[in-house]
Amino acid sequence: MKKLLLLILIFSISFTITSCATRVLPDLGDVPRFMFTEHNGGVFGVQHLRGKISVVDFIFTNCPGICPTMTANMKELYEAYADSIHLQFVSISVDPDRDSLFVLQKYALAQRVYDDRWKFLRAPIEEVVKLSEDGFKLAADDLPGGHSNKFALVDEDGQIRAYHDGTSNDLKPIRADIDMLLREAY
Amino acid sequence: MTVADLPALNATLNLTSGVLLILGYRQIRRSNHPAHKKFMVAASIVSGLFLISYLIYHRAVGSVPYPHYDWTRTLYFIILVPHIILAALMVVPIVTGLTFAFKDKFRQHRALMRWVFPVWVFVSLSGLVVYLMLYQL
Numbered sequence: 001m002k003k004l005l006l007l008i009l010i011f012s013i014s015f016t017i018t019s020c021a022t023r024v025l026p027d028l029g030d031v032p033r034f035m036f037t038e039h040n041g042g043v044f045g046v047q048h049l050r051g052k053i054s055v056v057d058f059i060f061t062n063c064p065g066i067c068p069t070m071t072a073n074m075k076e077l078y079e080a081y082a083d084s085i086h087l088q089f090v091s092i093s094v095d096p097d098r099d100s101l102f103v104l105q106k107y108a109l110a111q112r113v114y115d116d117r118w119k120f121l122r123a124p125i126e127e128v129v130k131l132s133e134d135g136f137k138l139a140a141d142d143l144p145g146g147h148s149n150k151f152a153l154v155d156e157d158g159q160i161r162a163y164h165d166g167t168s169n170d171l172k173p174i175r176a177d178i179d180m181l182l183r184e185a186y
Numbered sequence: 187m188t189v190a191d192l193p194a195l196n197a198t199l200n201l202t203s204g205v206l207l208i209l210g211y212r213q214i215r216r217s218n219h220p221a222h223k224k225f226m227v228a229a230s231i232v233s234g235l236f237l238i239s240y241l242i243y244h245r246a247v248g249s250v251p252y253p254h255y256d257w258t259r260t261l262y263f264i265i266l267v268p269h270i271i272l273a274a275l276m277v278v279p280i281v282t283g284l285t286f287a288f289k290d291k292f293r294q295h296r297a298l299m300r301w302v303f304p305v306w307v308f309v310s311l312s313g314l315v316v317y318l319m320l321y322q323l
Binding site for chain 1: 274275276277278279282286293294296297298300301302
């Protein structure tokens with residue numbers, strides 16, 4: 001009887017350890033084809049998401065509400081992962097009429113972005129809406145103010161793996177997921 | 187072959203599985219998936235044979251006490267106790283990890299085996315040390 005109990009205990013503990021260790025992020029959808037312009041003037045399409053882990057959000061530079069918080073959080077992540085060549089940050093403007101390339105460049109400099117680890121994209125508004133809704137399943141009504149507050153995590157195959165609240169003041173959950181994707185890929 | 191030969195056999199199986207694990211690990215670092223699979227399956231079979239042989243031996247002789255009472259005794263138990271605990275806990279993770287691989291669930295396989303591998307190598311090599319201390323000292 002004692003031996004049986006011991007066996008059950010061992011099996012329960014090892015099952016628990018196994019499930020914890022096997023946590024992987026789910027597949028939440030492929031990012032579809034798109035071709036936008038990044039703040040330095042180059043093109044940025046879905047192929048530029050591949051090969052790296054990407055953190056993606058939708059913002060606009062004149063946003064009085066949630067964007068400053070979202071951008072501050074992106075910036076914190078951008079600085080925290082400064083040594084990682086496998087991670088990139090992508091912020092897409094939902095206000096292309098006012099967010100010209102020049103405006104986006106100034107915005108990037110204001111965040112002290114001097115390298116290509118963080119790109120600010122613009123495109124015609126219909127394409128942005130399409131990418132947000134069809135691609136990322138994020139509602140894009142009443143733009144520019146109605147953009148999503150979510151950060152989407154995309155793996156190096158262009159597969160969306162997680163969504164996080166970009167306005168949260170606790171970055172530990174998203175960092176845990178980023179670290180998991182980095183470990184998975186490299 | 188008698189029961190008395192089993193400890194030496196067990197130690198050999200332990201050592202062999204440890205070596206096969208390390209060779210299999212080197213293969214996956216070189217992205218050589220077929221060779222990695224061969225080595226790891228071999229390591230699993232050898233570890234499985236060890237487990238059976240170990241259980242037969244201890245069924246026959248009971249537990250074998252460590253005969254020395256000097257500083258080596260402390261070292262012996264420091265190695266033996268983690269070895270036993272980890273070995274017992276590793277069966278489910280190893281079987282699960284192999285299952286993931288055979289089902290092509292490589293993300294889960296990698297996530298799990300990332301830490302299973304070093305623990306399994308420790309269990310194999312510590313088993314060899316336990317044998318050497320108990321029977322050869």
